[in-house]
Amino acid sequence: MTKMNRETVITEALDLLDEVGLDGVSTRRLAKRLGVEQPSLYWYFRTKRDLLTAMAQAAMAPHVAEPLPEPGEDWHIWFLENTRSFRRTLLARRDGARLHAGSRPTADLDRIRRKMDFLVASGVPERPAQMAMLAAGRFTVGCVLEEQAETGAGDTAELPPGVPEIDHESAFEAGLALITGGLARHVDARRASTPRSARPGSSHQVR
Structure with a gap:
């Protein structure tokens, strides 16, 4: 399992974006990529919108x-x-x-x-x-x-x-x-x- 923190989640989410495109990004897919249960992501981002906002900032x-x-x-x-x-x-x-x-x-x-x-x-x-x-x-x-x-x-x-x-x-x-x-x-x-x-x-x- 990948060691999780906020930065790791964002990095993996951006890599997922490059692989599957924005329509393919989901918390379910991201959790599977990180090797964790989906609810674990809510420690870092309460909603998918919060995650996308953080991804947009990191991408800049x-x-x-x-x-x-x-x-x-x-x-x-x-x-x-x-x-x-x-x-x-x-x-x-x-x-x-x-x-x-x-x-x-x-x-x-x-x-x-x-x-x-x-x-x-x-x-x-x-x-x-x-x-x-x-x-x-x-x-x-x-x-x-x-x-x-x-x-x-x-x-x-x-x-x-x-x-x-x-x-x-x-x-x-x-x-x-x-x-x-x-x-x-x-x-x-x-x-x-x-x-x-x-x-x-x-x-x-x-x-």
Whole structure:
């Protein structure tokens, strides 16, 4: 029998997810994998929803481990890399986007605040920064949902004549560029209305 603790349960649950997909994850299967009776899991998680929430938080570990932005960094480059890191992390687990969708980032609130502070200090207006972070997150989850659903479905139907085939990465990058392009216009408008002496010391224009 596997030595049980909360971390072991989460690790085994994520391995089970990779093997059978989100629809196949159950406390019964997990208990069998751990070599314990199903009620034993309730010492660690009262409901399956609690378990899924913990799995979603643990699955985000690679993204959470990414360094926070430093003062003086280019906000545009950072925003792109931060969103790409989120996508890579979702793709790293089978059904990673479905697992993450609807979860609350309660364990990551301090990091989110620091990212927001960085954007605002870089000259991004606060409200557009909030909306851009939200839009980028939901856009990324949606992109990965489509990509992982297609992967799970196997062969896909042929596109109608005249409809161009666009790979997932190109589509993601194009959408991300539209988000950052819109955000850059807010930055430009703010800079145009701010006296030069009050502007941030370094330029953060989109390149």
